[in-house]
Amino acid sequence: MKKKGKSKVRPxxxxxxxxxxxxxxxxxxxxxxxxxKEAIAEARRCLQCKKPSCIKGCPVDVDCKSFIRMVAxxxxxxxxxxxxxxxxxxxxxxxxxxQENQCEMVCKLCPTGHPIAIGRLERFVxxxxxxxxxxxxxxxxxxxxxxxxxxxVAAIGSGPSSLxxxxxxxxxxxxxxxxxxLHAPGGVLVYGIPEFRxxxxxxxxxxxxxxxxxxxxxxxxxGGMTVSIDDLFHQGYKAVFIGVGAGLPKFMxxxxxxxxxxxxxxxxxxxxxxxxxxxxxEYDTPxxxxxxxxxIGGGNVAMDAxxxxxxxxxxxxxxVYRRTKGEMPARLEELxxxxxxxxxxEILCTPVSFHGDEQGxxxxxxxQRMELLEADESxxxxxxPLEGDFFELEADLVIMAVGTGSNMxxxxxxxxxxxxxxxxILADAQSGETSMDMVFAGxxxxxxxxxxxxxxxxxxxxxxxxxxxxxx
Amino acid sequence: xxxxxxxxxAGGMNKIVKKRVLIPDRVSEMTIEAPLIASKAKPGNFAxxxxxxxxxxxxxxIADADPELGHILIVYLVMGKTTAFLDTLGExxxxxxxxxxxxxxxxxxxxxxxxxxxxxxxxxAMHHIAKxxxxxxxxxxxxxxxxxxxxxxxxxxxxxxxxxxLVSTDxxxxxxxxxxxxxxxxxxxxxPEVREVIGVGPVPMMRAVARVTEPFGVRTLVSLNSIxxxxxxxxxxxxxxxxxxxxxxxxxxxxxxxxKVDFDELMMRLNAFKAQEQISMELFKQRKQS
Ligand SMILES: Cc1cc2nc3c(=O)[nH]c(=O)nc-3n(C[C@H](O)[C@H](O)[C@H](O)COP(=O)(O)OP(=O)(O)OC[C@H]3O[C@@H](n4cnc5c(N)ncnc54)[C@H](O)[C@@H]3O)c2cc1C
Ligand SMILES: Cc1cc2nc3c(=O)[nH]c(=O)nc-3n(C[C@H](O)[C@H](O)[C@H](O)COP(=O)(O)OP(=O)(O)OC[C@H]3O[C@@H](n4cnc5c(N)ncnc54)[C@H](O)[C@@H]3O)c2cc1C
Ligand code: SF4
Ligand code: FES
Numbered sequence: 001m002k003k004k005g006k007s008k009v010r011p012x013x014x015x016x017x018x019x020x021x022x023x024x025x026x027x028x029x030x031x032x033x034x035x036x037k038e039a040i041a042e043a044r045r046c047l048q049c050k051k052p053s054c055i056k057g058c059p060v061d062v063d064c065k066s067f068i069r070m071v072a073x074x075x076x077x078x079x080x081x082x083x084x085x086x087x088x089x090x091x092x093x094x095x096x097x098x099q100e101n102q103c104e105m106v107c108k109l110c111p112t113g114h115p116i117a118i119g120r121l122e123r124f125v126x127x128x129x130x131x132x133x134x135x136x137x138x139x140x141x142x143x144x145x146x147x148x149x150x151x152x153v154a155a156i157g158s159g160p161s162s163l164x165x166x167x168x169x170x171x172x173x174x175x176x177x178x179x180x181x182l183h184a185p186g187g188v189l190v191y192g193i194p195e196f197r198x199x200x201x202x203x204x205x206x207x208x209x210x211x212x213x214x215x216x217x218x219x220x221x222x223g224g225m226t227v228s229i230d231d232l233f234h235q236g237y238k239a240v241f242i243g244v245g246a247g248l249p250k251f252m253x254x255x256x257x258x259x260x261x262x263x264x265x266x267x268x269x270x271x272x273x274x275x276x277x278x279x280x281x282e283y284d285t286p287x288x289x290x291x292x293x294x295x296i297g298g299g300n301v302a303m304d305a306x307x308x309x310x311x312x313x314x315x316x317x318x319x320v321y322r323r324t325k326g327e328m329p330a331r332l333e334e335l336x337x338x339x340x341x342x343x344x345x346e347i348l349c350t351p352v353s354f355h356g357d358e359q360g361x362x363x364x365x366x367x368q369r370m371e372l373l374e375a376d377e378s379x380x381x382x383x384x385p386l387e388g389d390f391f392e393l394e395a396d397l398v399i400m401a402v403g404t405g406s407n408m409x410x411x412x413x414x415x416x417x418x419x420x421x422x423x424x425i426l427a428d429a430q431s432g433e434t435s436m437d438m439v440f441a442g443x444x445x446x447x448x449x450x451x452x453x454x455x456x457x458x459x460x461x462x463x464x465x466x467x468x469x470x471x472x
Numbered sequence: 473x474x475x476x477x478x479x480x481x482a483g484g485m486n487k488i489v490k491k492r493v494l495i496p497d498r499v500s501e502m503t504i505e506a507p508l509i510a511s512k513a514k515p516g517n518f519a520x521x522x523x524x525x526x527x528x529x530x531x532x533x534i535a536d537a538d539p540e541l542g543h544i545l546i547v548y549l550v551m552g553k554t555t556a557f558l559d560t561l562g563e564x565x566x567x568x569x570x571x572x573x574x575x576x577x578x579x580x581x582x583x584x585x586x587x588x589x590x591x592x593x594x595x596x597a598m599h600h601i602a603k604x605x606x607x608x609x610x611x612x613x614x615x616x617x618x619x620x621x622x623x624x625x626x627x628x629x630x631x632x633x634x635x636x637x638l639v640s641t642d643x644x645x646x647x648x649x650x651x652x653x654x655x656x657x658x659x660x661x662x663x664p665e666v667r668e669v670i671g672v673g674p675v676p677m678m679r680a681v682a683r684v685t686e687p688f689g690v691r692t693l694v695s696l697n698s699i700x701x702x703x704x705x706x707x708x709x710x711x712x713x714x715x716x717x718x719x720x721x722x723x724x725x726x727x728x729x730x731x732k733v734d735f736d737e738l739m740m741r742l743n744a745f746k747a748q749e750q751i752s753m754e755l756f757k758q759r760k761q762s
Contacts, residue, residue, distance in 0.1 A: 181704055183522055183529075183569040191706075220571040222704060226508050247706040251718055258711060258718065258737055260744045267707035275528065275701070281755055284528040284553055285701075286748035360740035407705050409723060 009112040013042040015120050024310045024341040027195040027278060031095070036074075039124040043071035046116050049108050054118060057106035059457035060093075060164075061086045064103055064118050071121055080129035083122060088167030088210075089160060089456060091202045092189060094123025097453045098331050127202075145173035147214045151470060154179060154237040156223035156410065159187025160452045161243035161443030163210065164459035165466075170213035172467055177237070179221040181409070184274065187245055189452070191274035192266070194304050196311070197334075200273075224413035229439060239438045239466045242417075242425060243459060246444035248405040252296075256354030257400075261362030263288060265297070265305040265401035272308055290397025293317040294365055296351055297401030298328035303335060305399040306343045318393065320346040322370050322383040346393075348372070350385065354398065365393045404449050424448055432462030440466060486567040489543065494625055499549050499593055500559060501535070507542030509534070509572045515580065515604035516695070516727055519544070519572030520703040523557055527568070530554045531700045531722070533597035533672075534573060544572075547596030547625065553752040560760075574703045575726050578693075580604045583667040585611045587659065588634075589681055591652055591673025592618060595625045597695060598672040606633035613638065613659065613666075617652025617677075621645035653680040660688045667691070671730065675739050682730035692730040696721045698738060699745070713737050 016032040017023075023030050034042065046068045054064035063082055070079035083090045099105075099119035107115035151174050155162035158180040166176040184190055186203045207217065221227055223244065232240050249264035251257055268288070271277040275285035293309040295302050298321035306317045319338070321328060324347045328335060339345065349367045356362045369389040372381040406423035418426045418435035425434055425441040432440035442458025444450055490503040509519060513534045522529045536545035548555050561567075578601050586605045590598035595616050606612050614630045617640040624646065630637050639647030640655045648655050652673075660666060669692040671681035678694040685692040698710040698721045705723035712721050713734035719725065 181571065182702065183571070220569050221508075222571060222574065225573055225704075226512060226571070248720075249706070249708045251708065251711070253718060258713060258741065260741065264708040267701060267709050270701055270707055276526070280748065281751050283526045284752055286745045286752075288744070359743070360737075409704050 009114050010045055012114050012117050013038045020340040027311055029199050030196050033127060034120055034124040039071055039121060042117050043068045043121060047108055053106040054103040057103040059453045060460055068121060076125060076129045079125045088164050089206050090122050091126035093453055094119050094126055095198050147175050148173050149175050151175055152237045153239045153466060154232045155241045155243060157244035158185035159243055159245050159443055161455035161459035164456040165241050165463040166210050166215045168460055168463035170215050177216040177218060179223055180219045181222040183219050185217045191270045194273055194308050224410035229414055238470055241462055242441040243443045244407060244410055244445045246404045246449045247407045250403045250405055251400055252402060254353055259354050259356040259362045260360050261396055262398045265301045265399050268305055268399050278312060288397055291315045292395045293397045294393055294395045295319045295399045295401055298330060300330050300334055302401035303330045303338045305401050307338050307341060310341055318344045318346050320349055322350045362396055365395050367391050367393055431465040432458060486570040488561060488563055488565050491562050495623055501545055501547040503543050503545050505542055506544050506570055510537045510542045510544050511539045513537035513544060513573040514577035515600040516578030517573035518575050519570055521567055522569035528554050529701060531703050535596040535600050549593040552749045553756045556756055575722060578727060580608045582609045585666045587613045587666055587669045589615045589656055589671040591677040594673030599626045599629055601670055603633050611635045615652055615656050653684045657684045675735055679735040686731055693727045694730045695726045
């Protein structure tokens with residue numbers, strides 16, 4: 001984003017944050033959100049373009065222009081209904097979507113350096129207009145279609161793709177059951193993204209609103225193990241949607257990687273978020289303690305793990321990344337938050353081995369310096385190790401945030417389901433249709449690790465296709 | 473608060489229909505109503521349990537399953553907080569969360585003689601595997617060991633399905649005085665027809681099984697008990713080194729070829745949370761007393 005300070009455009013309305021020193025010790029939400037005055041001021045900056053580009057930037061087609069106008073007019077009910085027409089999880093999207101790469105990036109005001117803060121406005125509307133949920137808000141039509149108990153659709157997995165599908169179909173009279181393998185629904189929103197970025201009460205609210213639409217959530221059901229896709233069809237489900245995510249954490253296969261003190265980000269975050277380990281011993285699940293913490297990776301997951309470690313009392317937390325700051329996949333905002341809170345960044349280096357004491361407890365990481373070669377055809381600069389250039393980092397906790405792969409539990413027990421070379425489900429990009437009749441898939445299990453709103457987009461497209469088939 | 477699912481559990485209320493104390497204050501078995509799991513569970517599968525909203529998820533082997541009655545059987549050794557709390561539950565109580573079946577089932581085929589070795593609480597888990605082999609038409613030889621006669625589990629059950637049940641005790645109160653692997657070794661020396669050995673028990677026992685069978689060149693499997701969180705491939709807590717590869721025991725196991733397993737690493741990793749486990753157990757005891 002280029003900044004042309006000389007333009008006359010009024011700058012973005014800032015959002016209040018907790019003080020970095022204070023917040024680095026607690027799990028309360030960092031970004032506090034707009035109040036009414038701030039929201040209206042921000043909405044009034046909108047140009048109400050004749051040909052708005054913001055809408056095209058949104059994977060679920062939120063009519064940004066219209067809802068922003070309604071906020072400017074203090075019509076929060078209208079704004080909420082407008083957003084809900086296409087986005088069933090606005091309070092979540094307003095918090096975790098990378099708007100800077102989506103609606104805000106294509107906003108006509110973006111070249112001035114001050115695009116409309118669409119994400120913050122979306123969050124404001126959702127947080128402030130949540131009195132009750134009804135079909136009206138889900139559909140925007142004001143008509144409540146009764147649920148047809150015979151028109152049953154099953155969703156496997158309860159991440160954002162399935163939640164979106166469930167909301168869309170339930171609002172149109174379809175009976176949806178969501179089968180989740182863990183003991184709580186929400187997918188990454190619950191077990192991965194930390195409380196200080198996405199309070200669990202926000203997710204809870206979205207799930208409650210789906211329950212009001214008679215969506216059933218069945219936990220402790222492992223698709224492929226407790227219940228197979230065939231079983232679901234035998235039980236009368238007319239269509240099955242698979243949204244099981246890409247939850248299998250990757251490791252680097254380095255010497256010493258299984259020492260005590262080395263965890264995947266998934267394990268670390270699951271212990272803290274899903275299992276509430278940050279409140280041990282009130283809650284039973286322990287979280288590995290760490291004074292000197294090294295987080296390996298440069299994405300949002302690495303930032304979440306690093307900021308969590310700080311809050312759990314780490315003396316120093318280093319994020320190590322093999323490329324440079326500019327190439328980091330993490331959202332700029334998340335990186336900045338992490339740095340403000342005291343996370344340190346070590347770029348152009350990669351771990352080569354881990355070393356522990358006689359009990360197998362991690363003591364240090366041996367790192368190697370890297371340099372970046374010029375961009376190849378793929379457009380990304382390639383990191384290569386510098387021969388002989390090693391250094392050591394003292395560490396008692398290492399968190400591996402180097403990506404995830406496809407989880408095999410469902411796919412290996414469902415051989416009819418065609419996969420691509422990387423083990424993800426082959427599904428039509430538009431309809432979500434898989435190699436099995438009336439079985440659809442979407443979200444990370446199709447694309448590989450991506451974003452919340454892209455998973456939602458896939459859920460929405462599959463829902464439309466399922467509805468079309470059911471009504472045909 | 474976490475978003476709550478509908479706690480209808482996997483197909484029922486997970487009610488404990490029967491509890492039988494096998495070794496007072498140490499080992500008990502529970503029959504749990506879980507029709508869906510019972511209809512799917514195969515030998516070698518396990519389940520993950522969570523007992524309270526603040527509780528930990530722990531894996532326990534499905535020691536038997538009755539699809540008709542919709543029951544599964546678990547057998548647990550009281551080790552720490554979660555199993556101690558489980559032991560306070562009785563008939564009529566329910567398990568809050570019960571998830572399964574998980575893990576790859578034992579690959580059972582008709583092949584001749586199969587020796588099933590069980591140590592301590594592992595005998596219970598081994599029982600389901602032995603039963604599967606019996607049903608498949610194999611000749612099952614069960615070799616079981618414990619510290620003393622009173623601690624030998626499942627002997628009558630195994631007698632029903634085994635060609636023979638060989639016993640060892642540390643104190644010599646029944647059978648061979650010494651280790652279960654000594655009995656195994658002697659058996660292998662006398663019976664060249666053994667097609668497969670399966671060992672379930674404490675890590676040192678499984679390591680010894682691997683050592684004993686190696687010279688005989690007989691296919692040997694062990695069931696690994698690494699620390700698990702989700703039990704379905706999402707965390708990597710359960711990773712073990714097998715044949716130099718990093719594998720997740722919950723989805724690629726829990727059974728692996730014994731000679732390839734890095735047992736030292738497994739032993740080491742089982743100690744990862746010792747300090748916190750002690751804190752939990754102390755608090756639990758204090759609360760139980762007051
Ligand atoms: C730490 C972290 C931070 C992130 N931060 C952001 C962010 O700021 N912004 C953003 O846009 N994206 C972020 N992402 C990515 C985003 O969360 C995912 O892309 C998105 O959640 C994918 O949604 P999904 O519907 O595919 O499934 P998931 O959210 O992955 O959920 C899948 C669900 O399916 C369940 N499941 C798996 N197997 C089975 C089975 N066999 N049977 C039944 N259930 C099963 C799982 O338990 C899980 O609950 C982050 C991811 C992580 C891990
Ligand atoms: C696939 C599998 C099947 C198992 N089957 C049985 C069984 O049939 N009967 C039985 O008695 N035990 C079984 N176990 C072991 C059982 O899970 C542990 O004894 C139990 O988790 C201990 O919990 P705790 O809170 O009582 O004790 P803690 O004090 O928490 O732990 C005691 C010891 O148990 C191990 N342990 C702790 N937490 C876990 C965990 N989440 N997962 C695995 N191990 C852990 C550690 O080595 C620890 O030192 C099995 C383990 C696995 C992996
Ligand atoms: S592109 Fe930007 S300025 Fe134009 S309507 Fe959309 S939000 Fe408003
Ligand atoms: S227990 Fe989490 S991956 Fe195996």
